[in-house]
Every structure is written in C-alpha cells, then in structure tokens.
Amino acid sequence: MDSPNQPKSLSTNLFYLFLLLSTNLLTLFISSTFYSSSSCSLNPISSTTTFTKRRSPSTTDSDGTGNPDTPQATIDLPSEFLAFSSGQVLPLGFNTNFDSDTFYPPVGQACTRFPDELSRFMSYKVNGSCPDDELFAQKLLLKGCEPLPRRRCRPAAQPDYVEPYPLPTSLWTTPPNSSVVWTAYTCKVYTCLINRGKTQKGFDDCKDCFDLHGREQNRWASRQTIEGSLDFTIDEVLATKKPGTIRIGLDIGGGVATFAVRMRERNITIITTSMNLNGPFNNFIASRGVMPLYISISQRLPFFDNTLDIVHSMHVLSNWIPSTLLHFLMFDIYRVLRPGGLFWLDHFFCVEDQFLDVYKPLIESIGFIKLKWVVGKKLDRGAELREMYLSALLEKPLKNSW
Ligand SMILES: *[C@@H]1O[C@H](CO)[C@@H](O)[C@H](O)[C@H]1NC(C)=O
Ligand SMILES: *[C@@H]1O[C@H](CO)[C@@H](O)[C@H](O)[C@H]1NC(C)=O
Ligand SMILES: *[C@@H]1O[C@H](CO)[C@@H](O)[C@H](O)[C@H]1NC(C)=O
Numbered sequence: 417m418d419s420p421n422q423p424k425s426l427s428t429n430l431f432y433l434f435l436l437l438s439t440n441l442l443t444l445f446i447s448s449t450f451y452s453s454s455s456c457s458l459n460p461i462s463s464t465t466t467f468t469k470r471r472s473p474s475t476t477d478s479d480g481t482g483n484p485d486t487p488q489a490t491i492d493l494p495s496e497f498l499a500f501s502s503g504q505v506l507p508l509g510f511n512t513n514f515d516s517d518t519f520y521p522p523v524g525q526a527c528t529r530f531p532d533e534l535s536r537f538m539s540y541k542v543n544g545s546c547p548d549d550e551l552f553a554q555k556l557l558l559k560g561c562e563p564l565p566r567r568r569c570r571p572a573a574q575p576d577y578v579e580p581y582p583l584p585t586s587l588w589t590t591p592p593n594s595s596v597v598w599t600a601y602t603c604k605v606y607t608c609l610i611n612r613g614k615t616q617k618g619f620d621d622c623k624d625c626f627d628l629h630g631r632e633q634n635r636w637a638s639r640q641t642i643e644g645s646l647d648f649t650i651d652e653v654l655a656t657k658k659p660g661t662i663r664i665g666l667d668i669g670g671g672v673a674t675f676a677v678r679m680r681e682r683n684i685t686i687i688t689t690s691m692n693l694n695g696p697f698n699n700f701i702a703s704r705g706v707m708p709l710y711i712s713i714s715q716r717l718p719f720f721d722n723t724l725d726i727v728h729s730m731h732v733l734s735n736w737i738p739s740t741l742l743h744f745l746m747f748d749i750y751r752v753l754r755p756g757g758l759f760w761l762d763h764f765f766c767v768e769d770q771f772l773d774v775y776k777p778l779i780e781s782i783g784f785i786k787l788k789w790v791v792g793k794k795l796d797r798g799a800e801l802r803e804m805y806l807s808a809l810l811e812k813p814l815k816n817s818w
Pocket of ligand 1: 542543
C-alpha cells in the first residue's frame with residue numbers, strides 16, 4: 417500500500433458529490449428500486465427489491481376501483497406527457513419488428529411518481545419556446561425520470577452564440593462565455609468557473625476542472641510510471657494491448673472530458689457521460705470538440721453488447737452508490753466491453769472494511785481478468801478513517817467471456 421498525496425479538494429469533491437447525489441438519487445433508489453438498509457451491503461434480489469406500483473398521493477383512489485393493478489391514474493398527468501408517452505398507433509399497421517401495431521415511447525419509470533414536477537416540465541407552448549428550466553429538468557431526471565419525455569418546443573439558447581474554435585485549438589482552449597446558457601449555474605462566466613477552486617467556499621463537483629491550465633494539464637499524461645501508484649498513465653494502459661486495438665470507448669462521469677481529449681490526441685474516440693452539476697459540463701465538453709453524453713449512472717448504457725474497446729471511470733464509482741446498483745452497473749460495463757476490452761477503474765473510493773466485505777468480492781464477481789490492482793490509503797482526512805482508493809485495470813476475457 418502506498419500513500420498517494422491526494423489534494424484536499426478531492427475529499428471535498430467526493431463529499432459534495434455524495435451530498436448532492438444522495439439527496440437526488442438515493443431517495444429515488446431507496447424509495448423505488450432498491451430496498452436497502454445499508455448502502456454498503458450487497459443485497460441479493462429478494463421480494464423487497466420488487467418494484468411496487470405506488471400511486472402518488474394526489475392520485476390515490478382517484479380511479480375508485482381499488483384495483484392495485486390499475487395503471488397510475490392518468491387524470492393528473494399533463495396532456496403533453498400523455499401525448500408523448502401514450503400508445504401511438506403505427507400508421508402502416510402491424511409491424512413485425514415491434515411485434516405490435518402500437519408503439520409506446522420510453523420515459524423513465526419514475527416520471528409519474530412526481531406528477532407536480534412532471535406537470536411543470538411538460539407545461540410549455542407547443543411549437544414555441546421551452547421554458548429556461550435546465551436545473552429543474554436535471555433534478556427531475558436525477559430523481560429517476562430518465563429518459564425525460566421529449567418536448568415539442570425549442571430549448572433556451574444563447575442570444576449571441578458564436579461558432580466554436582476549430583480543432584485542435586478547441587481541445588485546450590476555454591470556450592467563449594456565449595456558448596452557454598448560464599441560468600442554471602452559480603457562475604455566470606467561465607472566468608468564475610476557472611477561479612472557483614481558489615476563490616469560492618463550499619463544495620462543487622469537479623470544482624477545479626474548468627481550469628485547463630491547472631491540474632487538468634497533467635492528468636494521466638506523465639510518461640513515467642511510478643510503481644505501485646494509483647495514477648496509471650494512458651500510455652501504460654494502452655501498452656497492455658496490441659498497438660491500435662483500443663479505438664473506441666466510454667468515460668463514465670468524465671468531468672470536463674480531459675480523458676477523452678488525451679485519447680483523441682492518440683486517435684482514440686471516447687464518449688464522456690456527465691451531468692451538469694452546477695457547471696455547464698456538457699457544453700464545455702462539446703466546445704472542446706469531444707462527445708458529451710447526458711445520462712446519469714442509473715441508466716443502462718446505450719451501447720450494444722461486446723462493442724467498446726475501453727471503459728474508464730474516475731472518482732465517480734464509489735461507496736456513495738447503493739451496492740446493488742453498483743453491481744448492475746459493473747455488469748453493464750462488462751456487457752458493453754468487447755472481449756479483450758479494458759475497464760479502467762480509476763480511484764474507486766471506499767473505507768477499508770467496506771472494501772474487504774463488499775467491494776472487492778463485488779468487483780471480483782463480474783468476471784474480469786486483473787491486469788493491475790493497486791490499493792492505496794487516502795490519508796488527507798486522517799488515517800483513523802481508514803479511507804482508501806482502488807485503481808484497477810481489468811480485462812474482459814477474450815475467450816469464454818460469457
Ligand atoms: C404545432 O404544429 C403542428 C404542425 O404544424 C400543428 O399541427 C399543431 O396544431 C401546432 N400546435 C399548436 C398548439 O400550435
Ligand atoms: C468571459 O467573461 C469574463 C467577464 O466578463 C471575461 O473576463 C472573460 O474574458 C470572458 N471569457 C471569454 C473566453 O470570453
Ligand atoms: C492520428 O491520425 C492522424 C491522421 O491519420 C495521423 O497523422 C497521426 O499521426 C495520428 N496520431 C497518432 C498519435 O497516432
């Protein structure tokens with residue numbers, strides 16, 4: 417075990433991430449899908465994990481039938497929501513691909529649990545401008561209304577948008593302030609986001625990430641590998657495979673997508689998932705010229721089985737995630753990786769006892785081969801807390817992965 421010299425802001429970031437997401441996500445998980453008395457026990461499937469259809473208070477008994485199988489009362493649901501999500505009859509009749517003559521557009525199963533929020537989200541002028549409601553929409557999404565229903569209106573946009581910087585300049589240049597609709601964020605210009613690590617108190621996810629000349633500049637970049645370090649470098653990871661065979665992949669919760677930018681510089685295409693937690697992460701990633709994907713960690717990855725060469729995730733997969741969800745998520749990563757593909761689990765955070773009791777067996781149960789496995793203590797808040805990181809490079813077996 418080594419002692420990585422972790423900057424303080426990391427724990428504060430994690431703590432904030434925990435706070436923020438726990439309020440949004442844990443409520444959902446505990447109330448709907450995951451019955452969990454302790455977030456660090458791996459609950460096997462049991463009757464308590466079964467989804468039970470619960471009517472929202474405002475619709476209770478409104479159908480008057482007392483039949484528990486009656487679909488949630490539709491009375492309170494906004495008309496645009498029903499217009500989108502109700503069965504749509506296919507104009508050409510029965511379609512063998514759908515095995516039906518009716519199509520049901522998908523929305524998150526939790527959308528109808530929040531009829532008031534849903535009503536607000538779906539209230540707009542059809543064919544007109546949408547409300548400027550990014551923050552509100554994201555909250556609804558993080559509560560489990562994911563995917564959000566589509567809307568028939570035009571999103572709030574920047575009044576004085578300018579074309580992005582050309583590649584490769586865009587990769588390492590702060591985009592223009594006018595590339596963002598700032599309503600949802602505390603900061604209203606990029607200068608504020610760049611300086612907030614130094615000037616602002618309080619917690620923010622990826623607080624110093626927008627400063628492309630700060631820590632971002634060196635992440636994963638060093639040529640030399642320090643034996644036993646939690647910080648693997650991109651080049652050492654790529655060197656575990658035949659040159660050129662890592663071409664496409666995914667970075668889960670990738671901040672401002674510096675990982676994707678570095679991979680792009682090596683001609684590797686990475687899609688970066690991110691929420692916009694008090695920062696225009698998706699705009700920033702797109703402005704840099706790499707691909708953002710606006711999905712939370714709860715959603716099934718939108719890739720087909722056995723297709724990606726690499727999946728990376730730093731600091732996001734940690735002990736704030738209910739372990740049953742984490743188990744599903746890890747299997748989803750395994751699913752989308754091709755045989756021989758790499759899963760780079762970068763700085764997985766937890767406490768030593770949790771690691772031995774829960775996370776080590778959980779990760780080992782998925783079926784990966786361990787190429788690298790480094791456990792390091794996290795000491796910045798005191799050794800007595802027994803906080804730790806795991807950095808691992810895992811490979812889906814080339815043969816017999818099923
Ligand atoms: C929106 O546009 C569609 C297509 O032209 C039209 O059928 C519909 O009536 C319009 N709705 C409203 C509320 O303007
Ligand atoms: C954004 O606005 C701030 C404050 O007006 C300004 O100092 C900064 O130069 C602007 N940034 C860009 C990239 O235009
Ligand atoms: C990336 O691809 C371009 C165009 O094919 C090539 O010129 C360049 O050398 C490649 N860069 C790397 C790091 O492989």
